[in-house]
Amino acid sequence: MTTITLDEDDVRQAVSMPAAIDAIRRGFVGLAAGEFEMPVRTVLRDGQFLVMSAHHRPSATAMVKTLSLNFSRVPAISGTVVWSEAARADHLVAPAGVVTALRTGAAVGVATDLLAVPDASRLTLFGVGGQAADQVRAVRAVRPIHRLTVVNTDPGRARRFLEALGPELSGIDVRITTDPVEAVADADVVCCATNTSEPLFPASALPRRVHVNAIGAYRPTMRELPDELLADSFIVVDEIGAILEESGEIIHALRAGALAVDDLVELGSALRSAPSTRAPRTVFKSVGIAMQDWVIARLLADAYLG
Structure with missing residues (x-):
């Protein structure tokens, strides 16, 4: 039996964002087709500890992720992703933080590619934490982004975030602001990657045609988007x-009567049969599911286990 343990650099070297987006797209289609056994994730200590698992029926392979979250530490996400196969005893172990950021970004790339206007060029990003860089990478992989506006209450932290991205932003007009209304006023795509419990901006601040990704709020007490936008x-x-x-x-908007469960469309279903009509404003809301982690783990297994 062989167990291969990877670090963050190993993951980044093996899986590019375009490759992750392509694989995640196939994963969502497979999920809609019933290929995955995927229990609801285990949540402990009000979301500070999570356990997620997915079994891919056609390949008899599985992934289990365990992690802890603490937004007052760096890194905020710490844990492991373990890949297993029924056909052999070999295993692969990867760090949960980088896998989570990569798979979450890739899902945003898939949704943005499906829903944003083809010539979307202005991206607004809320949040500069561990998920933020892959949000930018994913949107840039599917749309010709020429301007990036970063919204943060701490401009110094926003500058450090942009400096860390460095050459990846070559040719991009980069702006920093503390004003959320100004930041979204003419955005084509908005990415929300925060742990806020209150909406980040009013719906009235957005242009009539815009695509919004919201991936930060993963508990019922957290909320990045206003009811009016969802409605x-x-x-x-x-x-x-x-x-x-x-x-x-979503829970808040349902309770307020701003939308109904029937208004929600799963990404896999939308990919299999794109709707013929939709509102000019589109939203992708993700809390993250185990299938996404399985997809990245499979790419790593292909690269390192052969």
Whole structure:
């Protein structure tokens, strides 16, 4: 039996963002087709500890991820992703933080490619934590982004975030602001990657045609988007069961009567049969599902286990 343990550099070297987006797209289609056995994730200490698992029936392979979250430490996400196969005893272990950031970014890339206007060039990003860089990478992989506006209450932290991205932003007009209304006023794509419990901006601040990704709120007490935006948008989610259990903004909007469960469309279904009509405003809401981690783990297994 062989167990290969990877570090963050190993993961980044093996899986590019375009490759992750392509694989995650196939994963969502497979999920819609019933290829995965995927229990609801175990949540302990109000979301500070998570356990997620997925079994891919056609390949008899599985992934289990365990992690802890603490937004007052660096890194905020710490844990392991373990890949297993029924056909052999070899295993692969990868760090949960980088896998989570990569798979979450890739899902945003898939949704943005499906829902944003083809010539979207102005991206606004809320949050500069561990998920933020892959949000930028994913949107840039599918749309010709020429301007990036970063919104943060601490401009110094935003500058350090942009400096860390460095050459990746070559040719991009980069702006920093503390004003969320100004930041979204003419955005084509908005990415929300924060742990806030209150909406980040009013719906009235957005242009009439815009695509919004919201991946930060993963507990019922967290909420990045206002009810008014959800009531006026075509909403795509990663998986309805997980969303109804964990998405604070969706739960809040349902209770307020701003939308109904029937208004939610799963990403896999939308990819298999794109809707013929939709509202000019689109939203992708994700709380993250185990299938996404399985997809990245499979790419790593292909690269390192052969």
